[in-house]
Amino acid sequence: MADEKLIRTENLVKIFPMGSSKVTALNRVTLSFQAGEFAGLVGPSGSGKTTFLNIVGTLDAPSSGSAFVLGRTVEGLSHREAAWLRNRSIGFIFQTFNLLPVYTAYENVEFPLLLLKTPAAQRRKMVMDALDWVGLADRARSRPAQLSGGESQRVAIARAMVKKPPLLLADEPTANLDAENSHHILQTMEKLNRQLATSFLFATHDEKVIGYLRRKITLVDGRVAGDENCRARGAEGTEPC
Amino acid sequence: MLTLRLALRNVLGTGIRAWLNALIISLALVVATWNQGLVSGMDEQAAQAAQAIEFGGGQYWQEKYDPFDPLTLDEAHAPLPPALQALVDDGRAAAVLVLQGSIYPRGRMRSILLKGIDPGQPILDFPTAKITADGGELPALIGGRFAKAAGLARGDSVTLRWREPGGAFNAQDAAVAHVMSTTVASIDSNQVWLPLAKLQEMARLPGEATLVVLARGTPPPPAPPGWTFRDADYLLRDLRELVKAKSYGRTIFLVIFLSLGMLAIFDTQVLAIFRRRREIGTLVALGFTRGQVIRLFTLEGALYGFLAVILGALYGLPLLWLQARAGFPVPTGTEDMGISIGERIYPAYSAGLILGIVLVSLLVTTVVSLLPTRRIARLKPTDALRGRMS
Numbered sequence: 001m002a003d004e005k006l007i008r009t010e011n012l013v014k015i016f017p018m019g020s021s022k023v024t025a026l027n028r029v030t031l032s033f034q035a036g037e038f039a040g041l042v043g044p045s046g047s048g049k050t051t052f053l054n055i056v057g058t059l060d061a062p063s064s065g066s067a068f069v070l071g072r073t074v075e076g077l078s079h080r081e082a083a084w085l086r087n088r089s090i091g092f093i094f095q096t097f098n099l100l101p102v103y104t105a106y107e108n109v110e111f112p113l114l115l116l117k118t119p120a121a122q123r124r125k126m127v128m129d130a131l132d133w134v135g136l137a138d139r140a141r142s143r144p145a146q147l148s149g150g151e152s153q154r155v156a157i158a159r160a161m162v163k164k165p166p167l168l169l170a171d172e173p174t175a176n177l178d179a180e181n182s183h184h185i186l187q188t189m190e191k192l193n194r195q196l197a198t199s200f201l202f203a204t205h206d207e208k209v210i211g212y213l214r215r216k217i218t219l220v221d222g223r224v225a226g227d228e229n230c231r232a233r234g235a236e237g238t239e240p241c
Numbered sequence: 242m243l244t245l246r247l248a249l250r251n252v253l254g255t256g257i258r259a260w261l262n263a264l265i266i267s268l269a270l271v272v273a274t275w276n277q278g279l280v281s282g283m284d285e286q287a288a289q290a291a292q293a294i295e296f297g298g299g300q301y302w303q304e305k306y307d308p309f310d311p312l313t314l315d316e317a318h319a320p321l322p323p324a325l326q327a328l329v330d331d332g333r334a335a336a337v338l339v340l341q342g343s344i345y346p347r348g349r350m351r352s353i354l355l356k357g358i359d360p361g362q363p364i365l366d367f368p369t370a371k372i373t374a375d376g377g378e379l380p381a382l383i384g385g386r387f388a389k390a391a392g393l394a395r396g397d398s399v400t401l402r403w404r405e406p407g408g409a410f411n412a413q414d415a416a417v418a419h420v421m422s423t424t425v426a427s428i429d430s431n432q433v434w435l436p437l438a439k440l441q442e443m444a445r446l447p448g449e450a451t452l453v454v455l456a457r458g459t460p461p462p463p464a465p466p467g468w469t470f471r472d473a474d475y476l477l478r479d480l481r482e483l484v485k486a487k488s489y490g491r492t493i494f495l496v497i498f499l500s501l502g503m504l505a506i507f508d509t510q511v512l513a514i515f516r517r518r519r520e521i522g523t524l525v526a527l528g529f530t531r532g533q534v535i536r537l538f539t540l541e542g543a544l545y546g547f548l549a550v551i552l553g554a555l556y557g558l559p560l561l562w563l564q565a566r567a568g569f570p571v572p573t574g575t576e577d578m579g580i581s582i583g584e585r586i587y588p589a590y591s592a593g594l595i596l597g598i599v600l601v602s603l604l605v606t607t608v609v610s611l612l613p614t615r616r617i618a619r620l621k622p623t624d625a626l627r628g629r630m631s
């Protein structure tokens with residue numbers, strides 16, 4: 001079932017076994033996202049935000065219902081196809097940055113391109129461009145241990161964006177950052193969303209992040225409790241999120 | 242390629258721990274090589290010594306002769322055929338006559354072998370010249386261990402008894418002309434060496450012999466009728482078996498050593514998979530398949546084997562080379578093994594031996610590294626990213 005939507009879920013359910021009982025992390029979630037959105041799932045801890053992102057990111061499969069992502073049905077993908085889709089079309093940003101510790105900033109950003117077998121000639125320019133976007137071209141040779149939290153997360157953004165994926169998933173990207181660094185990376189992501197037409201989907205309960213969103217979906221106990229469009233920062237019209 | 246590059250970086254990035262693991266395995270490798278080299282050096286040297294002192298370049302046996310059945314000795318002699326006699330006259334062979342007999346040192350009977358050999362023979366490397374008959378008493382040559390066991394010393398007189406062809410017993414006194422120290426048991430234990438001509442005369446077997454030892458390097462002429470040619474390989478068979486059997490004990494140490502190395506890798510792997518679960522999740526999120534992650538960790542483990550080979554070569558090759566040149570003092574007790582190897586053992590390393598050990602260790606480290614990765618196959622990427630194990 002082809003779909004012009006970037007992401008569409010239908011009655012998505014995810015149940016985790018918890019000892020002898022079960023936890024329903026997602027309860028019949030039906031949502032869709034268009035290309036170019038800058039949207040966020042918000043809600044208290046344990047409301048199912050990460051679970052939703054994981055399924056959309058093909059890292060997990062739904063218990064029932066379906067998820068369509070970039071024209072593919074998540075539950076129908078083989079391990080190999082899912083890996084290929086993530087490699088080519090989806091960027092991930094994590095709360096804990098998750099840079100490869102033995103690689104330099106440059107090599108971390110280069111890694112997805114090596115996996116994509118991008119020719120060396122193009123690779124160098126693409127990596128330096130990506131480091132430029134996040135303002136870290138001069139830290140290319142630094143190792144993760146030598147970078148601050150804000151710098152690490154910016155390298156992670158460069159790594160996620162270097163292949164110019166249509167979709168970027170960011171799970172609590174500011175949770176380990178101070179206010180200044182949070183604003184810095186959010187502005188960077190907003191810029192990349194506009195310039196590269198990459199769609200951003202956040203999972204967050206950070207008010208600073210919510211302030212940048214143009215669409216806010218509220219999850220409560222695995223259910224969609226609200227879905228509102230808001231005014232982009234500095235724009236006229238609707239209320240800010 | 243990407244996986245290999247990453248594996249290399251990960252292993253070298255571990256720093257001291259990586260080299261410690263590699264060092265343990267390299268120790269096992271070097272000890273393994275040294276041990277095998279020692280055994281093959283011992284084998285080679287023992288074979289050399291046995292050939293020089295006992296077997297020569299092969300032996301012609303009178304067809305009834307069976308060294309493991311003394312009862313055959315009464316029949317196992319015959320006049321030397323002209324072809325063998327010619328070799329002896331030519332200085333390229335030595336005839337030996339073997340008879341059963343007994344002696345009575347301190348009044349107790351001991352069964353012995355009487356062996357006649359030409360005192361001037363140039364074939365075997367033991368002091369037969371000491372029994373050059375000078376017209377006086379019958380000179381006898383015995384080995385040090387036999388001398389000790391029988392309580393005999395140089396200059397002692399001893400009564401020899403043997404059976405003549407007709408069945409009648411005869412006896413004659415001999416004087417111990419020399420006690421030779423040798424580690425070749427088969428020319429020592431319960432044997433009395435006499436001049437061949439004398440023994441032939443005493444036993445009324447003129448011109449007869451039991452076996453003929455060929456000089457080393459002489460191409461063996463075909464065996465005359467009634468005689469069988471035994472080449473060096475045949476004669477050395479028992480010795481080789483013995484050396485092999487003695488080397489099993491060492492193998493146990495080797496297995497323990499290697500197991501320690503393998504345990505270190507296994508442990509490192511299990512720990513790495515646990516500590517790096519978030520990294521595993523990240524790799525999967527970046528597009529690694531589970532197979533690629535498993536390959537990465539297996540490669541990392543296998544690299545320890547590779548590092549070990551490099552490390553082992555660095556300090557092991559010079560060490561082993563020195564040892565092969567300087568030799569290794571024979572451990573006390575080796576004499577009792579019944580193998581003659583001289584004062585020092587010179588280990589012998591072949592390219593095949595070193596290559597074999599390297600290949601086996603690479604294979605084993607790879608397998609040992611692969612085992613813990615089953616954990617990865619069960620690990621869910623979502624759990625890994627949350628820092629949990631599943």
Ligand SMILES: Nc1ncnc2c1ncn2[C@@H]1O[C@H](COP(=O)(O)OP(=O)(O)O)[C@@H](O)[C@H]1O
Pocket residue numbers: 016017018023024025043044045046047048049050051052203623624
């Ligand atoms: N792998 C798992 N096993 C068991 N329970 C899980 C697992 N992942 C998530 N959960 C549960 O599902 C619910 C939603 O979790 P999550 O999606 O992480 O929430 P959020 O990201 O909004 O904090 C929580 O109750 C959590 O405990």
Ligand SMILES: [Mg+2]
Pocket residue numbers: 049050051171203
């Ligand atoms: Mg979460």
